[in-house]
Amino acid sequence: MPSKLFGSTLSTTSSSSSTSSASSSDSDLSSDSSVSSYRPTMGSSSTRRPxxxxxxxxxxxxxxxxxxxxxxxxxxxxxxxxxxxxxxxxxxxxxxxxxxxx
Incomplete structure (x- = not known):
């Protein structure tokens, strides 16, 4: 029965495939860190507090x-x-x- 963890599929029957999938998901998370740190702005006035x-x-x-x-x-x-x-x-x-x- 496959389950989904961090965008990759894991097989519950084999432990070797789950560790390889987990390591690939860790690398996916580290590559996505630059995307999560990006904060869009709509202009200079949007960052100011009222x-x-x-x-x-x-x-x-x-x-x-x-x-x-x-x-x-x-x-x-x-x-x-x-x-x-x-x-x-x-x-x-x-x-x-x-x-x-x-």
Missing amino acids: IASVEVLRCLRCARAVETTSTDDVASMGMVRIAHNLYYCQRCAKMVGYKLTD
Whole structure:
């Protein structure tokens, strides 16, 4: 019953043919390493990371959502950061007694 391993067929009945096939598949992999290291580019702008990304801030208590960019101040959007990636809207922050910094 032949099986396929790395693009070459192996015979399960004979161990000598499986070792020769395995060694040929190893050489196939080493010759393909230049192909796998090739990274196509679509222009110089595709390799640059974006300066700002869009984030959705959601209130932990009432689920009010606000879309901001990563460079915006969250307080100007009406949200209060209580922990890493956890926010209250200003209304809920007042209700739970969270101290607002103005």
